[in-house]
Amino acid sequence: MNPYYILDTVAMTAGVHKQFDCTDCHSSEYGSYPHLANLKLEPLSTCLDCHGGDESFAKYQFERIDEEFKKSVHYKVYGDNFSCSKCHSQHTYKATARTSDNVLEIVDYSNKMCLSCHNDMKKFKMVSGHDNPKLVQVHDWLPNQELHFQHVRCIECHTEVLDSLMVSHDILSKDKALRKCVECHSANSRLKASLYKYQNLQKRAENGDLNTVLANESYIIGTHQSPILKLASIVIFLLTLVGIVIHSVFRILKKK
Amino acid sequence: MSATEKIYFYPVWLRIWHGFNALGIIALIFTGISMQSSIESAQVVGFNMVVNIHNIAGVGVTLSYFVYFIGNMITPNGKYYIIKPQGFLKKPMKQAVYYAWGMFHGMKAPFPISEKRKFNPLQKYIYIIVMYMAVPIVIITGIALLFPEIIIEKVYTFSGVFVTAILHSSMGFFISIFLVIHIYIASIGKSPLENFKSIINGWHHVH
Numbered sequence: 001m002n003p004y005y006i007l008d009t010v011a012m013t014a015g016v017h018k019q020f021d022c023t024d025c026h027s028s029e030y031g032s033y034p035h036l037a038n039l040k041l042e043p044l045s046t047c048l049d050c051h052g053g054d055e056s057f058a059k060y061q062f063e064r065i066d067e068e069f070k071k072s073v074h075y076k077v078y079g080d081n082f083s084c085s086k087c088h089s090q091h092t093y094k095a096t097a098r099t100s101d102n103v104l105e106i107v108d109y110s111n112k113m114c115l116s117c118h119n120d121m122k123k124f125k126m127v128s129g130h131d132n133p134k135l136v137q138v139h140d141w142l143p144n145q146e147l148h149f150q151h152v153r154c155i156e157c158h159t160e161v162l163d164s165l166m167v168s169h170d171i172l173s174k175d176k177a178l179r180k181c182v183e184c185h186s187a188n189s190r191l192k193a194s195l196y197k198y199q200n201l202q203k204r205a206e207n208g209d210l211n212t213v214l215a216n217e218s219y220i221i222g223t224h225q226s227p228i229l230k231l232a233s234i235v236i237f238l239l240t241l242v243g244i245v246i247h248s249v250f251r252i253l254k255k256k
Numbered sequence: 257m258s259a260t261e262k263i264y265f266y267p268v269w270l271r272i273w274h275g276f277n278a279l280g281i282i283a284l285i286f287t288g289i290s291m292q293s294s295i296e297s298a299q300v301v302g303f304n305m306v307v308n309i310h311n312i313a314g315v316g317v318t319l320s321y322f323v324y325f326i327g328n329m330i331t332p333n334g335k336y337y338i339i340k341p342q343g344f345l346k347k348p349m350k351q352a353v354y355y356a357w358g359m360f361h362g363m364k365a366p367f368p369i370s371e372k373r374k375f376n377p378l379q380k381y382i383y384i385i386v387m388y389m390a391v392p393i394v395i396i397t398g399i400a401l402l403f404p405e406i407i408i409e410k411v412y413t414f415s416g417v418f419v420t421a422i423l424h425s426s427m428g429f430f431i432s433i434f435l436v437i438h439i440y441i442a443s444i445g446k447s448p449l450e451n452f453k454s455i456i457n458g459w460h461h462v463h
Contacts, residue, residue, distance in 0.1 A: 013369045048296075143304075143307070144404055146405060147405070147417070148403050179305055179308075181303040185291070187293065187304055191296075205415060216296045219417045219418040219421045219422075221291050221292065221421070222291055222292060222293070222303075226422070229422070229426070230427075233429050236429075236431065236433060237436075240433055240436055240437065241436070244436070244437070247355075247440075248440075250360050251360075251444075253360075254360045255280075
């Protein structure tokens with residue numbers, strides 16, 4: 001049997017749609033097994049058919065996501081054929097960014113969505129019609145490539161970051177991708193508006209108490225993750241200067 | 257003018273090492289601060305360039321450290337760093353009191369330098385801490401950060417890279433503070449410039 005037709009039932013019971021029966025979305029004829037081959041051609045609902053215009057899903061901003069997605073390179077090139085499920089499997093999807101308190105897990109989950117096509121020769125060619133670029137070579141310019149791939153998401157550089165949206169869906173074409181180190185490696189890091197904006201991680205980005213400093217899982221040069229150490233270093237430095245100035249004044253007065 | 261005795265304190269290798277090391281450390285401090293604060297110094301020198309300069313200077317200072325380390329092993333210069341147990345705390349305290357109080361009250365330097373004693377006890381302790389503790393830590397953590405894949409992933413619940421980076425930058429900071437005090441203390445002499453001349457021409461005047 002075609003392996004693509006078999007669902008990972010364990011993953012499905014952990015996914016966001018776990019409470020649904022198959023026939024809630026699929027034809028009731030799926031009740032009999034083996035299923036009729038032509039059932040695969042049945043028209044299915046889109047995500048927005050359920051999630052759009054519904055108060056209970058308002059906080060997920062599905063309409064905004066749709067708007068942003070329509071600006072993305074995926075939509076511009078492939079139009080309506082590029083559905084949400086190309087990245088977000090409706091069977092197994094988990095809202096990791098909303099639930100996890102572990103940056104590495106969020107990053108891994110998010111990047112696997114991109115890599116499921118961009119690192120898969122067959123799938124990439126099936127959708128795009130050409131060979132997939134070699135990711136490691138394309139990102140050759142990026143220092144410590146492996147660390148970056150583990151600690152930040154592809155979309156950090158490959159989307160237009162929006163403060164008002166949980167995850168930016170305007171995936172940019174590759175020529176518009178970010179290549180400026182200080183966008184992230186600075187006190188006003190772009191990551192604060194993207195990866196670190198989730199409430200479950202927010203504490204880590206803002207609080208400077210020792211606990212959150214030590215509990216940090218990633219270290220980003222230049223983002224002042226530990227304001228306490230920054231303050232301590234400024235105080236020590238100023239005290240040193242004050243000491244030297246006082247000592248010099250005495251030396252001048254005493255002609256030493 | 258009283259008769260002065262000249263001692264050849266700083267051999268050529270030591271002066272070359274000292275000069276090279278000084279330039280390297282200064283480059284490391286400035287690029288280190290720039291990286292850490294990321295003040296949009298990008299306008300002047302880009303972040304990538306700053307990182308490159310920091311890496312190159314770091315490798316340079318590491319190599320020069322070996323010159324210093326081996327030099328102290330095989331030349332008589334190493335003997336100035338030996339600490340004797342007598343007066344382990346008393347001696348440096350006495351020197352500290354001299355700097356803070358005695359020198360303004362007509363007290364004579366308690367440990368005047370001579371051929372046998374290049375550093376006063378306080379100076380010796382601080383040099384040992386900086387050169388045999390802080391600098392090696394900065395070098396080891398620096399090499400680790402240059403090849404982050406060799407760092408252990410987790411230290412208890414903390415990221416290994418994070419712990420390494422904090423250790424690296426705090427030791428770097430400690431060395432920067434040392435540098436400021438080192439330069440200031442060097443100005444205490446017969447005249448403020450005397451010690452600076454000595455480290456260039458090698459000769460020290462003992463008054």
